[in-house]
Amino acid sequence: MTSVAATRRRLALSRFSADFRGHRAGMIGLGILVVSVALALVAPLFISEDVTSVVDATGEDFDGPSLRFPFGTDESGRSILLMLWWGSRTSLLIGFLAALLSIVIGMVVGIAAGHFRGWIGGVLMRVTDWFLVLPSLITALVLAAILGGSTATVIVAIGITTWPSTARLIRAQTLSVEARPYIERSKALGAGHWHITTRHVLPNVAPLLLASTTLEVASAIVTESTLAFLGVTANKTSWGTMLRASYDYGAANEGAWWYILIPGLAILAVVMAFTLVGRALEAVLNPRLRRAA
Template identity: 85%
Template sequence: MTSLAATRRRLALRRFWAEFRAHRAGLAGAVVLLVAVVLALVAPLFISQDVTSVVQGTGAKWAAPSLAEPFGTDESGRSILLMVWWGSRTSLFIGFLAALLSIVIGAVVGIAAGHFRGWTNAVLMRLTDWFLVLPSLITALVLAAILGGSTFTIIMAIAITTWPSTARLIRAQTLAVEARPYIERSRALGGGHWHITTRHVLPNVAPLLLASTTLEVASAIVTESTLAFLGVSANKTSWGTMLRASYDYGAATQGAWWYIIIPGLAILVVVMAFTLVGRALEAVLNPQLRRKA
């Protein structure tokens, strides 16, 4: 039995990979993400955290991109290349954790609302609707400003304002799963709430959660960059704080276009890569989208 289950999993993974490879844009996005994550992980092996210190600049101020400094320098003579590289750790870390926390909250609320129905569904959906009507960016900005701009606070602010859309999506999928005949058979055989939600509902909504997580990471990175640019983040170096610093020190008036464009391009490329991968995963894992394709 174990061997049969393992064989089925291997076949499912091969089928998934074959279908995912057919989406060239998603595959390209996955390659970009792999490179970005690897670079972020190995950054401490090549550069020091002191790169964020204004006293560590060794180059000329506002130096344009050259062979010595491929991405130029900032107002303190610090290397933009090293700062973007180190900043990827902060941006990706916040993006992944905020998206993961948002997905967990949304999944728990959505499955509970779809499974228990009745007053539980009514209370959870009204709570979800209340969060949905709140302007997410303004709410995250207020939370970050009140609680402080630490990394933990930024992650919590993003997660608290982005989970409702996931909750509604998972609730709808849960209702569809629980309408299937084998759920009734499971109940008739004595299956309890925990058994049904963990053994039947969760595996069926997991593919949707995977695709949603990928898209949520992209949204979280944009939100973190926006909050940092607005000045509520205490992180020394993320792509958003670099854009804020370029504004504060007048990079545009200095003609230092590289200080503005390069962090912006880093955000754009990574967010686009996450979006491409998320769309490809949706097409592969969602049978309705797969049939339309």
Template identity: 70%
Template structure:
């Protein structure tokens, strides 16, 4: 039985890859993400972390790109390229983890609100509406200021303030799934709430959750960069904190375009890559979207 199950999963993955390969934009996005993730993973093995120490910087301040410093230096003489690589670890970590936290909360609340009716659903949806009405960025800024600056704080602040739209989406899909006849037959045979939600509803909403998670990572990276620019950084170098540093030290007026352009382009490229992958996943996993322009 186990071998049959694994065979079905391998067949499903092969079918998914064949369909995903037809999405050219998705392949471009996946290639960018692979490069970004590999760069973040190998950075500790190729670049000494002491390069981030301002007391050990040896370069000229605000020096333009050169052979020694391909992307120039910052206000302390540190290599922008090294900061970009080390900053990618923090930005990607916050993006992935906060999106994961957001999707877990949104999925649990959405399935529960769609499955349970009456006062339970009403309470969950009123809480969801409250989070939808409040500006998530402002709420995340307040939370990070109260809890203190750290990577885990930023992840928590972004994750707990960005799940409401996901909950709405999952609830709508849950209502559609539970309207199908086999759900009624399962309940008639004595299936409990946990069985219906975990065995029937969750597998059917999982493709939507996967596609939405990819898009949520892009939003989380933008949110982290915005929070860092506003001063609520994690205490470690990230692309957002680099933009903040370029602003504080007047990189624009000093003509240090490399200090602004490098982290800005990294944010744009990674966010675009996640968006392309998310749209491609949405097209592959939703049969009604297949055949649209790629």
């Protein structure tokens, strides 16, 4: 029985891989993500946090792109290329962890609200609706300002303000799964809440969670950059703090277009890549979308 299940999983994974490779946009997005994450991971092997130090700067202020500084320099003579490379670690870390926190909260609340009917589900959905009507960016800004400017607080501020949409999506899928006949048979055979939610509901909502996670990461990166631009930073160099610094030091007035354009393009490229991968996953994992394609 175990070998049969393993064979089915291998066939499903092979079919999923083949379907995903058929989506050109998804493969392009995946390639950009692989390169971005790989560069962020190997950054400490080639450079150190000293590249963000004003004292160790070796270039001229607002020096344009050249062979020595391919992406130019900032207001202190620091290399934009090296700062962009080092800052990718913070931007991607916050994006991944904030999205993970949001997905976990949304998954737990959504499955619980869909599985437990009556007052428990009603209370959970009212809490979800309350968070849903709050302006997430303003709420995250206030929370991050109150909790302090650290990586952990920025992650928490983004994560606990972006989960309601995931919760409602997972609740709808949970209701659909629990309406199937085999769930009734499981209950008749004595299956408890934990068995039903972990053995039947969770595997069926997992593909939806996978697609939602990629989109949530993109949203979290944009939110982190927005918070950094508004002055709530993680006290570390990120793409958002670079944009904020370009505004504070008048890069536009100095004609230092590279200081504004390059961090913005980095954010755009990674967010677009996550979006492309998320859309491709939706098309592969959703049979109706796959048939339409």
